Structure formats: structure tokens, C-alpha cells
Amino acid sequence: MSLSSYEPEIGIVIESSPQDILVEIESVQKFETYKNHLQVGKYLRIANGPSQFIIVNIEKISSNYILDENNQRVLKFLISTQPVGTIDEEHTFERGNTTLPIPTEKVYIVTKDTLEAIFSPGQKFSFPFGKLAQSKDIELNIDADSFFGKHIAVVGSTGSGKSCTVARMLQQVMGLKNGKNNYKDMQRNSHIIIFDLHSEYTAAFDLEDDQKFGLNLLNESNLILPYWLMNADELEAMFIEGKDTNVHNQRSQFRQAVIQNKEKHNPQVEEVTYDTPIYFNLDEVKNFITNLNNEVIGKLEWEDKPKLENGTLVMDRNVYFDKIYAFAHTSDDPGTRAVPGPFYGDFDKFLLNLETRTADKRLKFLFNPSEANKPYTSLDFKRIMKQFLGYNNYSNITIVDLSGIPFEVLTITVSLVSRLVFDFCFHLTKLQHYRELLNEVPVLIVCEEAHNYAPRNDDDRYKASKNSLEKIVKEGRKYGLSIMVVSQRPSEVSETIFAQCNNFIALRLTNINDQEYIKNLMSDISSSIADVLPNLAPGEFMITGDAVLLPCVARVDKPFPEPTSQSVKFLQEWNKEWREVDFDNVINRWRKEKLNLDDVNTEETLK
Ligand SMILES: Nc1ncnc2c1ncn2[C@@H]1O[C@H](COP(=O)(O)OP(=O)(O)OP(=O)(O)O)[C@@H](O)[C@H]1O
Ligand SMILES: [Mg+2]
Structure with missing residues (x-):
């Protein structure tokens, strides 16, 4: 059966330009008969020569009164549309089109059969991802390699269904359905890390033991994240206040002390930098800085060296790591002349910060990480990395539960974990390249409520986590690492992150600023289609990007089990x-x- 013979004709093209194809509906009766098919966001089919058709999306419907041949006022309906692709008699659909229909070409409504032809699973678009809102029994299939392989944004106001949609999507990826694991006889190779701010995702992946689904749950009580893994940004965000006057000295001396202390404890490592992930002893660094802060320089002839209370001159400051020394007193007397050292008193505030942070019991997982009273050292690095990737317990999903992590160190935790995973993927990929292979252990990081740790503003407190996540969106794809950013306030999340997302899922969005922001980002949809954003039902979303054949509105079923994010009645x-x-x-x-x-x-x- 040819396409034109079963889909009713409803009007003709009266104007045609790349931005807008204007369709006039034949009569009021036609409009009334087919008005269910004539709504913003739905599709129409327009003839383009003898055997090809253009599929267009309805953007705007308007009507006005005209006078007919009998001088009677009659209603005329006009529909503004945008071309989205072409379909031929064999039902082969292609996105995008090069030609435009000429005025007078016939226009048809689109029924389920054509939609099925458009959205039927193809080689590329074969991962079922919910049902089309336009026709509830048509499955939306996406190109999952492209979807998960680049970065994804999931946005929507609170309660719009983001967490449920993400949970459902991940359950599907991992072959979980209705609480059952379809792959219980095979340990699959998916690696997903979720930053969970409200401890809500565990419920969605916590299956019965007999389902043999490994869930790796990390929280403040079992997360192994020793401070010595922090890089320059993270250490400085933790201890140094950007507004201090002598912040430059604090940075440079702290940096120097950390590098020297890493060298001291890791003589086998040839080139130690501030960022090398090896052990250093924070108490020793604290001693070093305290000594610098109290240092007094002897100024008698031949001295000009730091001088201790007992008169000993310090020839090598490396001893400052060992303990806190008592220094000689400052004096103008020619017989005992001694002056304050170059950093005398500069680190008072810094040391106070260091003391307060390291004594904070809530930060034990960072500053006192130990097992059987033995602190974690460079030798534990492998185990630390394995915990994030689920390799300690064969888990496909790792939930980093941030709900018990104090807010002040939330950004550091996110930064550390995401940066370590990035570095791991980077080095793994480089290793694979030697063998002419790609990374065979791709990882997805889900950043729930990303506005909390990757905000748009330039506040120093978020610098570390923003840098780590921005680095992943800029470079992660090549190393098999991608990010899914989930946020209820997209206009408050780092622009760099959103600008690098290739696929967007927008659920109901009520804030005008957020709507505008998302409309601008979703470049392949027209603004009138984006006008549906405030009216979407829970779980309904607009999806656009290179992983979908066409931007469209769809919905997924609720996940089972659900995350514990249900709205209270x-x-x-x-x-x-x-x-x-x-x-x-x-x-x-x-x-x-x-x-x-x-x-x-x-x-x-x-x-
Ligand atoms: N596909 C769906 N169908 C029906 N109801 C849904 C669907 N998805 C979510 N809901 C309901 O919507 C409510 C909120 O869902 P969810 O927690 O996923 O929202 P959210 O966007 O993550 O909110 P927040 O920004 O506050 O975290 C829940 O009660 C859930 O049951
Ligand atoms: Mg949520």
C-alpha cells in the first residue's frame, strides 16, 4: 500500500522556506475531523514529487476569518511547520532534508503506521527508551552507543521525574526488569557511578540476593578516600581561603611542603609532583608549616640561618617535618641579634584551618582513613581505585551516597572521585592504544543535583569539582568516560558542562529562566515545540540530540523498584x-x- 493511499489529505502547502512551511487546511470540516492529529509537536507528511515525502513537525496553529465565494465569513486554519526528514514509498526515513516542497503540494496527516516506520528500530536506533507521547504504542528507540558515549543532560523541575527516569534508564541498560536480573548468569561489563545526594538510588538497585546483582554502595563510613589523593585545587580549596592577604605564600609553601614530604615517603618515585597520587603525611606537613610560621633567623656574623632556642642553626629545613621546634627569641641586641623568618606569622589562619579541618570527626574518611589502625598508603591505591569501578565486589553500579558527607567537603569528594576515575580511564586508554585497542571498560558518571557542586558561579569553593567535571566533559569521550548531568536548575549549572552535552532530556520545567536556557541549548528543536516544557506530565520528557532520530516527546514507565524519591501525598x-x-x-x-x-x-x- 502506498503511503498516500491510507493517510488522509488535509490541505496544501501555501508558503515554503527553510524556516517555515505553511500549510492551509482544506476546510473547517477537515480540521474538525482530524484535529487530534493537528497539535503542536505532532507530525504531518507533505508530498515532494511523485514518490517522496517530507515529514514536518507542527509548530503553530492559527486561524482567521476570510470571505468565501458567496461573501460569507468562513474560518481558515493555517499550520506552521518545520521539516524534520524525508520518507519514501518503501517507508525509509532519513533525518534532515535538502529540498523543500513547492506551494500547492498536498499535505497528509501522519498515522501510526508512518510513525512506526519512522521510529522502528534500526541498526543504530535500537535501544528501547519509552513510548512516544504522540502515539502510546510506538516505542522510541535510541542509539545507545551515541547516547551513553557522549554526555547527557537530564533537566526538570523538582518532582518532574528525573530520578525515576534515570533509574529506569539504568535498570534497562543493566537488564533489570521488575526487580529481576535478566543477566544473573553472566557478570556484565557495565560500569556506572552515581553521585547520590539524597540517598535515594539504592532502593532502585537493591535486588534480592538470588538475583545476583552486585550493588556497590559507598558512603562516609566505608568510602576510602585518603587526603593524599587530593590534587592542588582540592587541597587548596580545603585549607586556603582565597580572600586572605598572604594567600600566595600559603599556596607556595604548602605546595613545597607537600612535594618534599611525598618525596620523603616515596623515594622509589622518580618525578614527584604536587598532583602525584602517592602518600604524604599531613601531620608532618603541619609541623613543617608551623615551624616556618614560627621561624626566627639568627643574624650574628656567619649565621643567617634559622636558629633554635638552644642556639642550634637549622642547616636543612627538611627536619621541620619531624617535630615542632622552639626557636630563638627575636632580638635587636648586638650579642643575640635574631629577626623573624620570611614567613613569620603568615600561616596563623592557615594553620588554624588545617587544625580545624583535620580534627573534624565528620571528615574522618578523608583525614584519618585507616584500617586496623594502619593508615592507607600508596600501596592501597589499587584497592582505592577498584572501589569506584566496582572491581572489589563485581558490581555494575556504584552509588556514592553523599547524603552523610558534610556540605563543606561535598565538592572535594565529587572532585576527587571524578578526577581519579578520569585519570584512570585516561591511563587505561593510553595503555590500550599501545595494543591498538580502545578502552574496553567505559564508565558513566551520573551527577545528581549537579547545581550543588558544579554551579555556574566562580566561587572558589566549587573550583575543584567544577574543574574535574569540566575536564571530563571536554576530554572524557576519547577515554571512554561520559557524564550524565541531572539538575532541577539548569540555568545555575556550569555552562561549559551543558554546552558539551550531546543529548538532552527535558522533563517538566516551570522556571522561565530555565526554560529559555534549555531552549537555547536544544538547538535542533524550534522554540514553539519547547513551549510544551511547562506542561509535561511526571515522567514525560522531550528528548533531543544525536542519539534520537527525531526530537520528540516521550515517556518511560516508572522504574521498579523505585528510588526513594516518591512525592508524599x-x-x-x-x-x-x-x-x-x-x-x-x-x-x-x-x-x-x-x-x-x-x-x-x-x-x-x-x-
Ligand atoms: N514515569 C513516571 N510516571 C508516573 N509518575 C512518575 C514517573 N516518574 C516519576 N513519577 C513520580 O513523580 C514523583 C517525583 O519523581 P522524581 O523523584 O523522579 O522527581 P525528580 O525530578 O527527581 O525530583 P527532584 O528534583 O526533587 O529530585 C514521584 O512520586 C514519582 O513516583
Ligand atoms: Mg531527583
Whole structure:
């Protein structure tokens, strides 16, 4: 059956330009009959010569009164459309088109059969990703290699369904359906890391033991992340306040001390830099800086060296690592002349910061990481890397639960983990290149609520995490590392990150600034189609980018199990009888004290 014979004709083209193909609907009756098919976002088919058709997207519908041949006022409907691709009699669809229809060409509505032909799984577009909103039984298939291989943005106001959509998408990738693991007899090679701010994703991947699905859950109590893995940006973001007057001295001396201390503890490493991921001892560095801060220089003849209280001259400052020394007193007296050292008093604030941070019990996972009272050293680096990639326990998904990590170090944690994974993928890829292979262990990092650690503003506190994530979006693709950025405030996330995303999923967006921002980023959709953004239902999204054949509105089913992000039914709860609250246990959990619960696994609730 030819395409034209089963899809009704509804009008003709009256104007044609690359920006806009204007269609006039034949009559009011035709409009009424087919008005379900004539809505913004839906498709039409336009003849383009004898056997080819152009598929266009409806952007705007307008009407006005004209006078007919009997001088009667009649309504005329005009539809503005945009070409999206061509389809031939054999139902072969191609995105984009080179020719435009001429005025008077016939226009047809598009029914399920043509939509099926357009969206049918092809070689490339074969990963089922929900159903089209336009026709609920047509599957949207995407090119998953392109989707996951470049970077992805998922945006939408709070409660629009981002976490559920992401969870569902990942469940599908990993072959999880209705709580069952389709691949329980085979350990698959997917590697996904989720930065989970609200501890909500665990529920979506925590399957029964018999499903043999490995979930790697890292939180503040088991995350191994020793401070010596931090690079320059991270260390400085942690200890140095950008607004201090002598910030330059703080940076340079701290840097020097860290490098020297790394050399001291790792004599086998030939070229040590500030960023080399090897052990250094922070207490020793603290001693070093304290000594510099207190240093007094003897100024008697031949001295001109740091001088201790007992009169000893310090010939090599490397001893400053060993302990805090008492220095000679400053004096103008010709017999004891001694002057303050070059950094005297410069590091008071810095040392206070260092002291406060390292003594903070909440930061134990960074500053006192140890096992059986033995601190982690350079020898543990392999194990540390394996934990992020699920290699310690054969897990396809690693959830870094950030809910218990203090806000001040959230950015450092994100920065450290993402940078280490980037560096790992970089070196693995380079190694593979020697064998003329690519990275065979591609990794996806999901950044939930990214506006919290990769904001658009230039605040020093976010510099480290922003730099790490921006580096991944700029260079990660080549090394088999991509990012999925999830945010309810896209206009507040680093522009560099969004600008590098190749595929966009926009759920309901109510904020005008965010809508405008997203419209500008989704270059391949017209602004009138983007006008649907504030009206999407939960779980409904507009998807665009090179992984979809056509930008379109679609929806996925809710994931099962769901992440623990469900909306509370306020009125339903308020209408019930007064409920008692277990204040004691709420407070116990808050204080991380033991819970007294009979009905719940207390270990679980403390997570
Ligand atoms: N596909 C869907 N169909 C029906 N309901 C859905 C769907 N996806 C999500 N929901 C519902 O919408 C609510 C919010 O979902 P979700 O937590 O995913 O939103 P969110 O966009 O991540 O919000 P936030 O920005 O606050 O994290 C939940 O109650 C969920 O059950
Ligand atoms: Mg969410």
C-alpha cells in the first residue's frame, strides 16, 4: 500500500522556506475531523514529487476569518511547520532534508503506521527508551552507543521525574526488569557511578540476593578516600581561603611542603609532583608549616640561618617535618641579634584551618582513613581505585551516597572521585592504544543535583569539582568516560558542562529562566515545540540530540523498584487521624546513636 493511499489529505502547502512551511487546511470540516492529529509537536507528511515525502513537525496553529465565494465569513486554519526528514514509498526515513516542497503540494496527516516506520528500530536506533507521547504504542528507540558515549543532560523541575527516569534508564541498560536480573548468569561489563545526594538510588538497585546483582554502595563510613589523593585545587580549596592577604605564600609553601614530604615517603618515585597520587603525611606537613610560621633567623656574623632556642642553626629545613621546634627569641641586641623568618606569622589562619579541618570527626574518611589502625598508603591505591569501578565486589553500579558527607567537603569528594576515575580511564586508554585497542571498560558518571557542586558561579569553593567535571566533559569521550548531568536548575549549572552535552532530556520545567536556557541549548528543536516544557506530565520528557532520530516527546514507565524519591501525598496524610512520631529514634538517628526499633533493620536505616 502506498503511503498516500491510507493517510488522509488535509490541505496544501501555501508558503515554503527553510524556516517555515505553511500549510492551509482544506476546510473547517477537515480540521474538525482530524484535529487530534493537528497539535503542536505532532507530525504531518507533505508530498515532494511523485514518490517522496517530507515529514514536518507542527509548530503553530492559527486561524482567521476570510470571505468565501458567496461573501460569507468562513474560518481558515493555517499550520506552521518545520521539516524534520524525508520518507519514501518503501517507508525509509532519513533525518534532515535538502529540498523543500513547492506551494500547492498536498499535505497528509501522519498515522501510526508512518510513525512506526519512522521510529522502528534500526541498526543504530535500537535501544528501547519509552513510548512516544504522540502515539502510546510506538516505542522510541535510541542509539545507545551515541547516547551513553557522549554526555547527557537530564533537566526538570523538582518532582518532574528525573530520578525515576534515570533509574529506569539504568535498570534497562543493566537488564533489570521488575526487580529481576535478566543477566544473573553472566557478570556484565557495565560500569556506572552515581553521585547520590539524597540517598535515594539504592532502593532502585537493591535486588534480592538470588538475583545476583552486585550493588556497590559507598558512603562516609566505608568510602576510602585518603587526603593524599587530593590534587592542588582540592587541597587548596580545603585549607586556603582565597580572600586572605598572604594567600600566595600559603599556596607556595604548602605546595613545597607537600612535594618534599611525598618525596620523603616515596623515594622509589622518580618525578614527584604536587598532583602525584602517592602518600604524604599531613601531620608532618603541619609541623613543617608551623615551624616556618614560627621561624626566627639568627643574624650574628656567619649565621643567617634559622636558629633554635638552644642556639642550634637549622642547616636543612627538611627536619621541620619531624617535630615542632622552639626557636630563638627575636632580638635587636648586638650579642643575640635574631629577626623573624620570611614567613613569620603568615600561616596563623592557615594553620588554624588545617587544625580545624583535620580534627573534624565528620571528615574522618578523608583525614584519618585507616584500617586496623594502619593508615592507607600508596600501596592501597589499587584497592582505592577498584572501589569506584566496582572491581572489589563485581558490581555494575556504584552509588556514592553523599547524603552523610558534610556540605563543606561535598565538592572535594565529587572532585576527587571524578578526577581519579578520569585519570584512570585516561591511563587505561593510553595503555590500550599501545595494543591498538580502545578502552574496553567505559564508565558513566551520573551527577545528581549537579547545581550543588558544579554551579555556574566562580566561587572558589566549587573550583575543584567544577574543574574535574569540566575536564571530563571536554576530554572524557576519547577515554571512554561520559557524564550524565541531572539538575532541577539548569540555568545555575556550569555552562561549559551543558554546552558539551550531546543529548538532552527535558522533563517538566516551570522556571522561565530555565526554560529559555534549555531552549537555547536544544538547538535542533524550534522554540514553539519547547513551549510544551511547562506542561509535561511526571515522567514525560522531550528528548533531543544525536542519539534520537527525531526530537520528540516521550515517556518511560516508572522504574521498579523505585528510588526513594516518591512525592508524599500531603492531603491524604493530613486527612488521617493524628499520628504519633517516634521522636527518640529520629533524634538517635540524627546523632548517629543506636536505634531502638523492633520492626526495621537498624543497620539499614543508619545508612
Ligand atoms: N514515569 C513516571 N510516571 C508516573 N509518575 C512518575 C514517573 N516518574 C516519576 N513519577 C513520580 O513523580 C514523583 C517525583 O519523581 P522524581 O523523584 O523522579 O522527581 P525528580 O525530578 O527527581 O525530583 P527532584 O528534583 O526533587 O529530585 C514521584 O512520586 C514519582 O513516583
Ligand atoms: Mg531527583
